[in-house]
Structure formats: C-alpha cells, structure tokens
Amino acid sequence: MPEAADVASAYAGARVVITGGLGFIGSTLALRLAELGADLLLVDNLFPEAGGTLFNVAPIRERVAIEIADIRDVRAMRQLLRGCRYLFNLAAQTSHMDSMADPETDLAINCRAQLTLLEACREICPEAPIVYASTRQIYGRPRRLPVDEGHPLRPVDVNGVNKMAGEAYHILFHDVYGLHAAALRLTNTYGPRMRIRDARQTFVGVWLRAVLEGRAFEVWNGAQLRDFTYVDDAVEAFLLAAIAPAATGRAFNIGGEHLRLRALAQALIAANGGGSFETRDFPAERKRIDIGDYYADDSAFRAATGWAPKIPIATGLARSLDYFRRNLAEYR
Numbered sequence: 001m002p003e004a005a006d007v008a009s010a011y012a013g014a015r016v017v018i019t020g021g022l023g024f025i026g027s028t029l030a031l032r033l034a035e036l037g038a039d040l041l042l043v044d045n046l047f048p049e050a051g052g053t054l055f056n057v058a059p060i061r062e063r064v065a066i067e068i069a070d071i072r073d074v075r076a077m078r079q080l081l082r083g084c085r086y087l088f089n090l091a092a093q094t095s096h097m098d099s100m101a102d103p104e105t106d107l108a109i110n111c112r113a114q115l116t117l118l119e120a121c122r123e124i125c126p127e128a129p130i131v132y133a134s135t136r137q138i139y140g141r142p143r144r145l146p147v148d149e150g151h152p153l154r155p156v157d158v159n160g161v162n163k164m165a166g167e168a169y170h171i172l173f174h175d176v177y178g179l180h181a182a183a184l185r186l187t188n189t190y191g192p193r194m195r196i197r198d199a200r201q202t203f204v205g206v207w208l209r210a211v212l213e214g215r216a217f218e219v220w221n222g223a224q225l226r227d228f229t230y231v232d233d234a235v236e237a238f239l240l241a242a243i244a245p246a247a248t249g250r251a252f253n254i255g256g257e258h259l260r261l262r263a264l265a266q267a268l269i270a271a272n273g274g275g276s277f278e279t280r281d282f283p284a285e286r287k288r289i290d291i292g293d294y295y296a297d298d299s300a301f302r303a304a305t306g307w308a309p310k311i312p313i314a315t316g317l318a319r320s321l322d323y324f325r326r327n328l329a330e331y332r
C-alpha cells in the first residue's frame with residue numbers, strides 16, 4: 001500500500017504527461033504534481049465545449065510545459081509522449097447531451113483517439129503507468145445500490161458507450177501488452193476550477209454560479225441520490241492509482257458522500273449563507289438519459305491503495321464558493 005512518502009518520491013523530478021491538463025480535474029492534478037516537484041507536460045486542445053482554460057493553471061504557468069494539441073493528432077502525441085514516466089489520461093468530450101447531438105465527435109475523442117494513444121504508449125513509453133479517467137456513466141441506470149464494479153454495464157447515452165470503450169482499451173492493453181494501465185470510474189466531481197458557465201460538467205457548476213450571482217437555481221426532481229467527490233480527493237486517487245501495484249490492470253469506482261439533490265441544494269445555500277432554489281420536473285430530453293439514483297461502492301479502490309476521501313461536502317462547497325467568488329469573471 002503506498003504511503004505519503006511514496007507519493008512524494010514517485011513524482012519528484014518525473015516527467016508526467018496529463019492529457020486534458022487544462023481542464024477542471026487535470027489542472028487540479030497538475031497543481032498538486034507541481035507541488036510534488038514533477039516535470040509536467042500538459043496536453044490540451046482547449047476544446048470549446050469543455051472546461052479547459054489557461055487560467056486554471058495560472059499559479060504554475062511558468063513552471064510547466066503546455067502543449068495546445070489534440071489527442072486525435074497521432075503524430076503530435078507520439079512526439080509528446082517521449083520520456084513520459086507517468087501518463088494521466090483525462091482529455092475527453094464530457095457532455096452527455098452533446099454526445100447525443102454530435103455522436104461522431106464523441107466517438108473520435110473518447111473512443112478512437114484512446115486506442116491510438118495506447119498504441120503510441122506501447123511503442124514510446126511502455127513502462128509508464130497510465131491512469132484513465134473513466135466514469136460511473138458506463139453503468140447506466142443502477143439496478144442495485146451501492147453500485148460496485150461487478151454491476152452490469154449498460155450506458156444510457158453515446159458518451160457512456162464511448163467512455164466504456166476507452167476504459168476497455170486501457171484494460172485490454174494491460175492484459176495483452178502488459179501496459180501498466182488502470183481506470184477510475186469517477187462520479188460527480190466538484191470543486192474550484194470546474195466549469196460553471198453551463199451544466200456540461202454536472203449541474204453543480206450552474207448551481208454554484210447562480211448562488212454567487214444571487215439568482216435562484218433549478219433542482220430537477222430533487223429526490224435523486226448521488227455521490228460527490230471533492231476534486232482534491234479525486235486527484236489523490238489518481239496519484240495513488242498510478243503507483244499502487246494492486247491497482248494495475250483494474251477499473252475502480254471512486255465515490256464520496258452521497259445525499260439527495262434537494263439536500264445538496266440546501267447544503268450549498270447554507271455554505272453560501274443565503275440563496276434559493278426552485279424544484280421542477282426533469283426536461284424531457286434530459287429525462288431520457290438520466291440515470292436516476294446512484295452511489296458508488298468504492299471499497300475495492302480503498303483496499304488496493306489505502307485511499308479515502310477526506311473533504312466533507314460542506315467544506316468542499318465552502319472552498320468552491322470561496323474560489324469562484326474571487327475568480328468569477330474568469331469562469332463566466
């Protein structure tokens with residue numbers, strides 16, 4: 001089981017490549033790895049509908065290499081992977097609604113580019129541990145709660161199907177070619193640097209923005225159960241997944257505190273010291289791809305790595321509000 005000292009010594013001075021490194025989770029991972037002394041290369045194409053921005057990495061901008069490149073560009077990726085000691089693979093089209101409106105783009109980024117990237121890894125950095133950002137969306141509508149990794153996979157949208165394939169390629173390349181790949185099935189991840197401009201990166205973003213702007217936000221239904229991971233806890237999971245021998249070749253759930261959306265809305269208002277929300281029915285086009293209640297059983301990852309989430313919802317929401325209060329103009 002890795003200790004804190006193992007995390008520090010693994011990454012100090014190591015060349016770490018993060019795809020999607022200017023996005024919400026990728027940039028938070030980059031900030032933490034910079035603290036640990038890693039030699040960072042962030043690869044991101046600033047996909048317009050995604051959450052990436054250079055502002056996310058402003059505190060470390062001078063200390064990291066940033067390449068505005070597309071993971072669909074095989075030649076560029078082959079160059080960029082040279083010398084890579086660890087690869088955190090987070091670049092993705094993340095919107096469920098956009099994947100239905102434009103399924104081909106989702107296929108190209110979340111499926112085909114993943115295969116191409118792994119082929120490049122095989123050739124250029126076959127020893128590098130790879131951690132892939134998968135998603136709980138691949139389960140579809142849960143048949144039982146909590147959802148463990150043995151739950152059937154039946155995605156409800158194109159994004160879920162392509163992310164499922166992306167994950168499967170990572171595990172396949174471990175099984176067949178011995179790449180040190182692992183996958184984390186993330187649930188709703190929230191925190192500073194998330195996209196608050198619209199609901200593409202979970203509804204929590206638009207809720208945060210609305211309370212900060214003094215507007216009421218909408219809660220659809222409100223009785224759904226969901227779990228939430230504060231981004232620093234998700235980042236710690238990535239760092240551990242790459243170095244824990246027991247994680248290699250496996251796909252794990254990452255969870256957090258679970259509660260009903262109505263309770264989350266109340267917690268947000270309490271953390272902000274004010275605000276209001278309205279409850280309404282699900283819009284029809286969203287209802288079709290909604291997964292209902294979900295929360296993860298993440299005991300397998302805890303057992304393999306010693307990971308446990310540390311940040312309670314109230315603290316995570318307070319930190320998020322504090323960050324966006326100071327930086328709102330950059331994210332509108």
Ligand SMILES: NC(=O)c1ccc[n+]([C@@H]2O[C@H](COP(=O)([O-])OP(=O)(O)OC[C@H]3O[C@@H](n4cnc5c(N)ncnc54)[C@H](O)[C@@H]3O)[C@@H](O)[C@H]2O)c1
Nearest residue numbers: 020023024025045046047050051052070071091092133189
């Ligand atoms: N945030 C969540 O709640 C959540 C939940 C489940 C899974 N995930 C997964 O975690 C990963 C990171 O998500 P995030 O929330 O930080 O989203 P994000 O949109 O903030 O980050 C994704 C980044 O990938 C970049 N990107 C997109 N297509 C690219 C391409 N073709 N080439 C290079 N870069 C590209 C975007 O510009 C963006 O900066 C994704 O793989 C996502 O599927 C996130």
